[in-house]
Amino acid sequence: MLWRKAEGLREEPKQNRVMRQLYLQAPNDLRMREIEDPIPGPGEVIVEVRGATTCGTDLKTLLRGHPKFPMPTPFGHEFSGIISALGEGVTDWEVGAEVMSAPTAPCGECHLCRRGLYNLCPTCMDGLILGAFAQKVRVPAHIVKRNLYPKPRHLDFFEAALMEPLACAVYGQQCLPVLQGKSVAIVGAGPIGLFHQMLALNQRPSHLFMIGRREPRLELAREIGADDVIDSAVETDLVEAVMSRTAGVGADVVIECTGQPQVWVESVRATAPGGQTLLFGGCKSGTQVPLPFDLMWKRHLTVFGVFHFTPEAVAEAREHLCSGRLPVEQVITDVRPMTDYHEIFEDLKAGRAVKYGIDPWN
């Protein structure tokens, strides 16, 4: 897929201009507004957004709100672009630099950060970048310091915007044992499940199952190398579907990417003795899940969740993107102008697209 290549800044870097931004007034009430250009504070930079991508979290927030994002709120957090203004004291970056960024960064100083548990830093979500579906976005100082990276010119802006969701999947797989020679089942063929598939295939598992629903997602899973694609709308019993293909043993590693309580339980039940179940898709907060502890004990299973990502995972995700060795562009169904926002999110709600690239300048 070839996206339009952008050359240089759209506007002369001046302040007090007006820009377009998508924002959520309330659940299911997405609007576009014109506001003044953001102005960088000390240590901050302004990025002219050239590529933004939609995310499962955006869709969930749109449908039912999000405890972390009180409304009205600017919308979108996956982006890349070109620096258009520098705050006081920023000396490592220049106006005109092409950049890619994660929307969060840990403090680097608390007791969890000092133990290397950067993803659990209590202030990691503070100052989260929201408003990537806009012509310009302000990157806070702590993110400039830890999770803002130069974008190589050969890397497309929309692919560069995938650094954050890919970092989530990279971090999840860093927490798993080596997958080479093992059977791996991925449950949920959304963008995150597909990223897990790409990363897992890189490690040459003996067999990779993708369990999901809705074309074109399943078609894509097939195209990018799943050995077996199971349509959960047809084969509704996930455990049976995996067991019947593994001589009743289960998959050595199951990566759950749907965030559905029932699927969490089924994923554990579909895991082979001595295996690992990674509960990757977060359930709604407060959810109680009746896990089969008898099986977990008898089969010596390791069942665990992971949250967010570390700066190390961001760096690794960037390496993957820059190297071009993962077919990440495949998850972007199409690039559409931001003015199509209504249709874009209707399509995503209906599962007609995996992920969209959003061009805020159209």
Ligand SMILES: [Zn+2]
């Ligand atoms: Zn995301």
Ligand SMILES: [Zn+2]
């Ligand atoms: Zn910290």
